Amino acid sequence: MTQRRWRAPLAAVLAAILVPSAAVATPAAAAPAAPVTAAAPAVGPAEQALVRVELPTEAMFDQLVASGADIATRPRVDGNRVRVDVVLTGAELAALTTRGARLVQVVQRAGDGTARYQASARAARGINAADTLHFLQAYWWTSNGQTFLQTQVATTASDDPDVEITVTWRTADGTTGSYELFRFEDADEYQYHVALPQPVPARPVQVTAVSSLGGTARPVTPGAWPGSTPPPLPSGYQKDFIDAYATPVDIQARVRRLGRQYRDLVDVIDLPNRTQGYRRTATAYVGDPAVAAIVVESVKFGDQNVNGIQVRTVDPGRPNSPLSARFRDRVLTVSLATDAAGKTVSTTNEVAALIPARFPDRFTAFVENGSTGLPMPVVGPVTLDDGLTGDAPKRPWTVQALRIGKHRDGSRVGVLAYSQEHAREWATPLVTLEFAERLLVNSRTDPATRELLEQVDIFVIPTVNPDGANYSFADYDFQRKNMVNHCTGTQRDPAFRNAWGVDVNRNYAVGSLFDGYFGASTNCLSGTYAGTAEQSEAESRNVVALAQAHPNIKFALNVHSYGGYFMWPPGAYKVPGRITLPRPSIEEAAYFLTSARRIVGAIASERGTVTWPSQTGPVADVLYSAAGNSADQLYYENGILAWDFEVGNDIWNPATGEWEAVGFQPPFPEAHAEAMEYATGLVELIRVARDYAAAVPVAARS
Numbered sequence: 001m002t003q004r005r006w007r008a009p010l011a012a013v014l015a016a017i018l019v020p021s022a023a024v025a026t027p028a029a030a031a032p033a034a035p036v037t038a039a040a041p042a043v044g045p046a047e048q049a050l051v052r053v054e055l056p057t058e059a060m061f062d063q064l065v066a067s068g069a070d071i072a073t074r075p076r077v078d079g080n081r082v083r084v085d086v087v088l089t090g091a092e093l094a095a096l097t098t099r100g101a102r103l104v105q106v107v108q109r110a111g112d113g114t115a116r117y118q119a120s121a122r123a124a125r126g127i128n129a130a131d132t133l134h135f136l137q138a139y140w141w142t143s144n145g146q147t148f149l150q151t152q153v154a155t156t157a158s159d160d161p162d163v164e165i166t167v168t169w170r171t172a173d174g175t176t177g178s179y180e181l182f183r184f185e186d187a188d189e190y191q192y193h194v195a196l197p198q199p200v201p202a203r204p205v206q207v208t209a210v211s212s213l214g215g216t217a218r219p220v221t222p223g224a225w226p227g228s229t230p231p232p233l234p235s236g237y238q239k240d241f242i243d244a245y246a247t248p249v250d251i252q253a254r255v256r257r258l259g260r261q262y263r264d265l266v267d268v269i270d271l272p273n274r275t276q277g278y279r280r281t282a283t284a285y286v287g288d289p290a291v292a293a294i295v296v297e298s299v300k301f302g303d304q305n306v307n308g309i310q311v312r313t314v315d316p317g318r319p320n321s322p323l324s325a326r327f328r329d330r331v332l333t334v335s336l337a338t339d340a341a342g343k344t345v346s347t348t349n350e351v352a353a354l355i356p357a358r359f360p361d362r363f364t365a366f367v368e369n370g371s372t373g374l375p376m377p378v379v380g381p382v383t384l385d386d387g388l389t390g391d392a393p394k395r396p397w398t399v400q401a402l403r404i405g406k407h408r409d410g411s412r413v414g415v416l417a418y419s420q421e422h423a424r425e426w427a428t429p430l431v432t433l434e435f436a437e438r439l440l441v442n443s444r445t446d447p448a449t450r451e452l453l454e455q456v457d458i459f460v461i462p463t464v465n466p467d468g469a470n471y472s473f474a475d476y477d478f479q480r481k482n483m484v485n486h487c488t489g490t491q492r493d494p495a496f497r498n499a500w501g502v503d504v505n506r507n508y509a510v511g512s513l514f515d516g517y518f519g520a521s522t523n524c525l526s527g528t529y530a531g532t533a534e535q536s537e538a539e540s541r542n543v544v545a546l547a548q549a550h551p552n553i554k555f556a557l558n559v560h561s562y563g564g565y566f567m568w569p570p571g572a573y574k575v576p577g578r579i580t581l582p583r584p585s586i587e588e589a590a591y592f593l594t595s596a597r598r599i600v601g602a603i604a605s606e607r608g609t610v611t612w613p614s615q616t617g618p619v620a621d622v623l624y625s626a627a628g629n630s631a632d633q634l635y636y637e638n639g640i641l642a643w644d645f646e647v648g649n650d651i652w653n654p655a656t657g658e659w660e661a662v663g664f665q666p667p668f669p670e671a672h673a674e675a676m677e678y679a680t681g682l683v684e685l686i687r688v689a690r691d692y693a694a695a696v697p698v699a700a701r702s
């Protein structure tokens, strides 16, 4: 090959020395259609190159050395021939060949090295070259007769936001199809490309992926998801103890009944931190908020003999009267100041300052936004009211837990299931109530259930946030937070009453907002308000207190809705950089996943609902960063394997080809179905705990 390759250029060089240099056609100057001229030199006159030349005499070599030429090597050859590798210009080479030297090889031209470096770097980075793709997930499953495929693919061209990835599937009978993935970034960091589960006609036996840069992935055989089914239920196994949405009052009654009905298997635990209760202060606008007004607010809660108190401002009807206030017969009367002509002259600011100064134990007041410094109108009487319309008892609430098991003495591995940290997630206490009652009822008739209660110590908090739940049922169904209002100033305007409260699941102490983690707010009106400090709220302190009081608890499931997720730590990261709480060890991560697949399989056994593989994983990866959430608290602080459900999976609509959301408060039959399937998931968690206990002696548990 080398001989053939170099013969032609050599001929060209020899020809070149016979003609004037101006007539030499460079390769670049040659017309594309014309044959390459024999006069084209191997190295252009001004071009530099490392060449191997054969010199006719030893003397010529000595002259070359004496001239200071850039000689690289002097390879030995037989006989009289003298060969040398030397860096020359084309003109210098031409001069040598004129004197009888022969070009053997152009080893490397100037600029070749730089180009070769850049090419190697481009190839390694996958920029302007084909990228490389990897399947991170490829799973199929069948739900109610329809087979689905879901894939996640990562590209090595992770910094290129325009890369498009197409996945092609093939079934055993040769049918193929393809779909686009979309790029998923989180906290400005590329994660992978993914798509919603795709309906396919049959089990896919192979998937491939190709990118818009030309990169490909090795073909993969999708795995069966979740690849686990629960043990068959005995005939006569009893289910369905849910017939309506349950308010906190209903839940309290159910807990008491179960405690009485199953004395041998149940303790009812009163958690130590009573909540504020379904209560808040009473307020009234005095004046027209659109024109000039102040807000008067009670110091005590509305139910504490405050609702119904009246407030009015009056014109004293005489000149030169001072601003004054009196409280008599449940009426607060503010007499406005007047000038010499008898005209009222008090401002909104003066009246708002006077009321708390005169009655610090009864009232606060502030100037409505936009009313600062305006003349205070004569108005009223108006009535203070807390605006709470429900009939839930208005007193501090004792949150309760059921403790279920034959041996409730800490000798058995403990499992905690808790729900309704978020008030509006009405299906979630149905899950934990169904779970609790299913275990208790079947313990009387089913030996396998009886054995579970022999081996496992189960704790259930059906509603962590009863105050918010009462508000959600009676007053504002989208209420997420608790009823504690930490707002100050004009954020206490009753116009904001549906935005007050603390997000209980952002109020814990691990990976919190206060530690700099992302996914919670300092704004008291935000849906993810973290509170005034870590565990400022009774609701979060109760969960922590229960876990700390029972160190045998090794598993926990925090039940939320909706969306169909099954998640575990880490649940929070810092930005920038997307720095998560410490990842579980490889072994523990594998345990989370294999246990999750068991539980997802159990959920699916009820009505075919399959929690997607893309929604099964660490919270921070599959949902979002939730600073100060309870699962992270229990995992990092108490060493509990702490999962989260988001019950209420999207439902496939074959008519539209869309996945449809169920919402926080679906029509009851859907909530009922969610309770049945996720209670089945919780029962599988009890089996997971039993198997764990059988494998790990109590003393060895960390």
Ligand SMILES: [Zn+2]
Binding pocket: 421, 422, 425, 560, 561
């Ligand atoms: Zn929630």
